[in-house]
Amino acid sequence: MKVLVIGSGAREHALCRSLSLDPAVTALHCAPGNAGIAEAAELHPVDALDGAAVAGLARELGADLVVVGPEAPLVAGVADAVRDAGIPCFGPSKEAALLEGSKAFAKDVMAGAGVPTARSYVCTTAAEVDEALDAFGAPYVVKDDGLAAGKGVVVTGDIEQAREHARACGRVVIEEFLDGPEVSLFAVTDGETVVPLRPAQDFKRALDGDEGPNTGGMGAYSPLPWADPKLVDEVLDTVLRPTVDELRRRGTPFAGLLYAGLAITSRGVRVIEFNARFGDPETQVVLARLETPLAGVLLAAANGTLADLPPLRWSDDAAVTVVIASHNYPDTPRTGDPIVGLDAVAAHDAPHAYVLHAGTRREGDAVVSAGGRVLSVTATGADLTQARERAYTAVSRISLDGSQHRTDIAERAAE
Numbered sequence: 001m002k003v004l005v006i007g008s009g010a011r012e013h014a015l016c017r018s019l020s021l022d023p024a025v026t027a028l029h030c031a032p033g034n035a036g037i038a039e040a041a042e043l044h045p046v047d048a049l050d051g052a053a054v055a056g057l058a059r060e061l062g063a064d065l066v067v068v069g070p071e072a073p074l075v076a077g078v079a080d081a082v083r084d085a086g087i088p089c090f091g092p093s094k095e096a097a098l099l100e101g102s103k104a105f106a107k108d109v110m111a112g113a114g115v116p117t118a119r120s121y122v123c124t125t126a127a128e129v130d131e132a133l134d135a136f137g138a139p140y141v142v143k144d145d146g147l148a149a150g151k152g153v154v155v156t157g158d159i160e161q162a163r164e165h166a167r168a169c170g171r172v173v174i175e176e177f178l179d180g181p182e183v184s185l186f187a188v189t190d191g192e193t194v195v196p197l198r199p200a201q202d203f204k205r206a207l208d209g210d211e212g213p214n215t216g217g218m219g220a221y222s223p224l225p226w227a228d229p230k231l232v233d234e235v236l237d238t239v240l241r242p243t244v245d246e247l248r249r250r251g252t253p254f255a256g257l258l259y260a261g262l263a264i265t266s267r268g269v270r271v272i273e274f275n276a277r278f279g280d281p282e283t284q285v286v287l288a289r290l291e292t293p294l295a296g297v298l299l300a301a302a303n304g305t306l307a308d309l310p311p312l313r314w315s316d317d318a319a320v321t322v323v324i325a326s327h328n329y330p331d332t333p334r335t336g337d338p339i340v341g342l343d344a345v346a347a348h349d350a351p352h353a354y355v356l357h358a359g360t361r362r363e364g365d366a367v368v369s370a371g372g373r374v375l376s377v378t379a380t381g382a383d384l385t386q387a388r389e390r391a392y393t394a395v396s397r398i399s400l401d402g403s404q405h406r407t408d409i410a411e412r413a414a415e
């Protein structure tokens with residue numbers, strides 16, 4: 001099977017790593033990719049947002065499967081362009097990807113499907129914003145309606161800051177504050193059958209102790225030893241299946257990866273957000289534990305044959321990933337700094353620990369930073385304590401001037 005992966009982050013590197021380990025995969029391509037993915041796949045300089053160009057490349061390569069990683073191409077209709085060219089594609093249609101592309105649409109689907117989520121108002125005027133903020137009280141939760149790479153949400157006790165964010169966004173969703181730990185649960189679906197993966201937890205804030213601004217995610221781990229063992233079945237029944245059924249009922253079936261961002265509140269599980277693709281960095285730890293070869297799973301979702309797939313097999317290992325980010329991330333990050341120590345990780349820590357690349361590019365013999373999140377250092381172990389130790393040992397071998405990482409990924413869960 002020839003596979004083409006679209007995207008350039010650590011999630012795509014994790015997908016390419018798993019696909020490269022799948023004996024059914026005979027050729028692996030990625031567009032546009034990064035310096036790390038280049039070691040697992042052949043790179044092509046194609047604009048991921050250009051559906052005609054992606055479909056053209058897939059046809060030229062004779063791809064049997066295209067996997068679209070990030071949300072922006074999905075929302076732009078890239079998966080539709082690939083399917084229109086007659087090539088199986090893992091990733092929802094433009095219409096179904098609105099589940100991530102518009103928070104207001106997602107709320108409407110949840111209302112239709114009876115899925116538990118925070119009460120909310122969609123607001124466009126200052127008067128509507130004030131009324132909604134007043135109705136819920138502090139802490140205030142204000143979300144940009146559109147795509148914002150995980151940075152469109154402000155949670156604050158300061159009403160002026162809440163108003164300011166709403167003004168800057170235009171159309172916002174204002175909702176009640178959800179208390180309790182967060183869980184990310186992914187499901188692979190062909191629009192009918194829903195196969196949940198293993199839950200993971202992401203660390204969204206930039207700094208240790210969940211301080212600082214929201215980011216795209218600074219680290220993750222799986223499994224969640226503190227979670228109710230019935231959580232996956234419960235979310236499958238109350239969130240994932242009803243949502244997939246509702247989108248099918250509306251004539252816009254969702255096939256691809258359905259990401260449920262959940263809060264485990266004192267009143268039960270609530271959906272914080274849906275995404276229409278694998279999460280980053282959770283994918284790095286979830287795929288590290290998946291033993292079933294990946295390509296067949298994604299192809300079955302693309303072809304509508306998930307019901308025929310045997311149950312997924314999972315390793316009992318734990319996995320931890322730690323993100324190394326550029327100086328000044330999540331504000332405008334500094335790029336172009338050389339990354340040193342990647343060889344040392346490969347020499348000393350493999351196969352239990354390895355580096356997945358996000359914002360990196362090759363400059364001559366050097367690998368340099370090229371984005372906000374630069375690397376996702378991933379490790380497995382018999383338990384979270386061992387996986388953490390291995391991940392942080394690998395992190396300590398890497399130097400990148402001005403870089404930052406959290407030191408407390410999976411710390412509480414490991415205890």
Ligand code: AMP
Binds near residue numbers: 150
């Ligand atoms: P989102 O982009 O919707 O996932 O929001 C980003 C982050 O903001 C979430 O992971 C939460 O940490 C936080 N957040 C979003 N919505 C709420 C809410 N209703 N209550 C509390 N925290 C929230």
Ligand code: GLY
Binds near residue numbers: 150280
């Ligand atoms: N880890 C959060 C996300 O992928 O949106």
